[in-house]
Amino acid sequence: MTEQATRVHCDPEKKHDFVLLFDVADGNPNGDPDAGNLPRTDPETMEGLVTDVALKRKVRNFVAAVAGDEDYADRREALNIYVEHKGAALNAQHRKAYRAKGIATSEPSSEEINDQSLVEPFSRGLPEGFTLNEPTGESQRHRLTYSGELSTKDLTAALGAIGEQQGPAARKFAERVAKKAKKVDPTRKQIGDAREWMCQSFYDIRMFGAVMTTGINAGQVRGPLQLTFSRSVGPIIPQDLAITRVAVTREEEQDKKETEIGRKTLIPYGLYVGRGFFSPHLAKQTGVTAEDLNLFWDALVYMWDFDRSASRGTMSPRGLYVFTHEKKYGNAPVHELFERVNPSRREEVASPRKFSDFVVEINESDMPEGVTLTRVLG
Known part of the structure; x- marks a missing residue:
């Protein structure tokens, strides 16, 4: 342990x-798809909003990026990301747990291939879920086996692929084999075993929790670490700007125009405040370690550099203040602790455009007994 x-x-x-x-300068910290991707705002106060999901995405991307470093070599298998930015479907992640724990999701089905003309097409390759087995024992016939693990949608796609590549007769035979397979409902203990494996293997499940009851059931996990929406200090001014691009989209318009008009949404500046909570009771259930928590604090400080883009402008961490309680249920009401961190716009500044236009007051006097304030940043 470091x-x-x-x-x-x-x-x-x-x-x-x-x-x-x-904070964010000249960028869009979190676009609202219901408002043409303009920065999210509270319509009554015009204060800016950034969702908890947007921040969790940055944390996930940071953990995925650093997990390959030598510093994490001994914990790499525990730092997988369940909700990947682009990658595996969630049911595919659940299937990993079932395979690792030896839990069957179905009873496979198979049938001997009496029509030898089907053997050659099947031997050219089959989609996932189907296997061509060589003759064994006294039988001199090949067998087609279906695992039974595919979802209805994936099975339909697999049968369609067989029809296109191996022909109608092969598809008809594969359909007959697939109908014989039976789904197997896992026991409560097996679901619990799968849930435990998922917690051990995926960082974001241990920390944020997950509902894993879709398709292949791996249970539900209530995450010990929860985030609120972040809200700006004072109103923001969303802007929708026109930009020109020196390239046209369609070839037929190449001789008619030299540029095209696009749009870019941003705010000149905004300082945001987010809040979060960590429960030791839930952390014990999911297996969170000190290294997991340390990695999370690192993510809140450094994840911004892993998420740069022209649309987001310049986003930077400006403060991270952690209140730690001696008692597991807390030594003081949380809202009173949060009120000790008070960012505000300087009175002489009419239109803030930088962090120094604000002042952050931290009240560390008369801290409740049993509460420790750690300034991780700021």
Whole structure:
């Protein structure tokens, strides 16, 4: 365990509540698809909003990026990401748990191929779920086996592929084999075993939780770490700007025009406040370690550099304040602790455009007994 991971704010057996400050300059921190991707706002106050999902995505991307470093070589298998940015479907992730724990999701079916003209087409390759077995024992016939694991949609696609590549007769035979397969409902213990494996293998499940009851049932996990929406300090001014592109989309318009008009949405500047909570009771259930917590705090500080884009402008962390309780159920009401971190716009500044246009007051006097404030950043 690293020295950093032994500090009080990295102890998974304690309750932690934290405040995160971050800002954006000339960018869109979180577009709203219901408003033409304009920055999210509270329509009554025009204060900016950034969803918890947007921040969790950045954390996931950071963990996925650093998991390959030598510093994490001994924990690499525990730092997989369940909700990948682009990658495996969720049911495919659940299937990994079932295979690792030896849990059957179906009873496979197979049939001897009496029509030898089908053997050659099947031997050219079959989609996932189907296997051509060589003759064994006294039988001199090949067998087609279906695992029974595919979803209805995936099975339909697999049969369609067989029809296109191996022909109608091959598809008809494969359909007959597939109908014989039976789904197997896992027991409560097996679902629990799969759930435990998922917690051990996926960082974001251990920390944020997940509903894994779709398709292949791997149970539900209530995550010990929860985030709120982040809200800007004061109103923001969403802007929709026209930009020109020195390239046209369609070839037929090449001789008619030299540029095309596009749109770009941003805010000149916004300072956002987010809040979060860590429960030691739930952390014990999911198996969160001190290293997991340390990695999370690192993510909140450094994840912004892994998520740069022209549309987001310049996003930077400006403060991370962690309140740690001695008692597992807390030593003070959380809202009172959060009120000790008070960012505000300087009175002489009419239109803030940088972080120094704000002042962040931290009240560390008369801290409730049993509560420790750690300034991770700021």
